[in-house]
Amino acid sequence: MAIGLIDYILVALTFFASLFIALLVLAQNRKSTNIVFSIFSMTLASWIAAAFFSEIVTSDFGKLCLSKISYALVIFTVFFLVVFTALFINVYEKISNFVKLLFIVLALFISYTILFTEGIVREISSNSYGFDIILGNQYFLFISYVMLALTTMIYLIVSNYSKIPNYKINQVKYLFFGIFIAFFCSFLFNVIMKELMNSDAFYRYGNYSLIFVSAFTSYAIVKHRLMDIRLVVARSIAYSVLVLIVAAIYAGSVLALERIFFPGTSQLGLAQGALRTVLAVLIAFTFQP
Structure with missing residues (x-):
């Protein structure tokens, strides 16, 4: 399954929206x-970028390295x-240092296992769709x-929901609803469907x-002043999101036109694809909303 126009648009939207927020x-x-x-938000954007570029590089070693990084x-x-x-629901200080240390040590150990061993990500197998x-x-x-x-996140919210200040209730609802949908879909397609x-x-x-x-973070910022971001910022958010959408469309249009006029370039290299996308984004910023 080759990378198409819609893939570039969705990756650009997800990456730049996460980075901007x-x-x-x-x-x-x-x-x-x-x-x-x-x-x-930055690690989420980096996860998307690493997974995307793993499909663009041509060498198996590059694909494997980027896949390990994304995991x-x-x-x-x-x-x-x-x-x-x-931190957001004000219970961080109540969590024992042992639990905090356990989460950190496990994250570092599992990341090391992913990156430097074959225990979690062993190899890649090329096929017709990639x-x-x-x-x-x-x-x-x-x-x-x-x-x-994820279970800990849900437990913290549910067990402390009655203690969350009223002004934060709607912030929590929209922010974590978006996070829940995203990770549910990711688990469905990346884990269950894979199995x-x-x-x-x-x-x-x-x-x-x-x-x-x-999307839900932006809505919570605009409507409910998430992170205490003032309403005056809402207008800049709307304009910035618009610029991101236009940037993604420009990037996709550039690639589509090149496919029409240069049909021989069926697969883009890493540097070539990144350069064209960056140029398209720079062009998009000339647009005045």
Whole structure:
């Protein structure tokens, strides 16, 4: 399944929206909650980018390395999600140091196993739609940590829901509803479908669903002043999201036109694809909303 126009658009939207929100939240306030959320959003964007470029590079070694990096980024994404949840609902200080240390040590150990051993991501197998990731016999560590992190996030919210200040209730609802949808779809397509079909053919749909995090976060910022971002920023958010959409359309249009006028270039190299996308994004910023 070759990378098409819609893939470039969705990846660009998800990546730049996540990156923009991370920078916006960090610029608003440098308190711990904002910093951790920004890191969470950046790791999510990096996860999408690593998975996407793993399909663009031509060497099997490059595909394997980027696949390993994307799996490791999943671990760090859910780790920072748990930390952010605890900070956001004001229960971080109540969590024992042992539990905090346990989450950190497990994240580092599993990431090391992913990156430097064959225990979790063993190899890749090329096929007609790209490649499948062949998992190692320690893959259960990866799934267990992700499930532990998401379960902990849900437990923290549910067990402390009655103590959340009224002004934060709607923020929590929209923010974590978007996160829940994104990770549910990701788990469905990247884990369950992989097991049922014995194939990674549907993994893109799971990754693309991460755009729900950016969408619901943006809504919570605009409507409910998430992270104490002032209403005056809402207009800049709307304009910035519009620019991101136009940038993605420009990027897709450039690639589509090149496919029409240069049909021989059926597969883009890493540097070539990245350069064309960056140029298209730069052009998009000349648009004045």
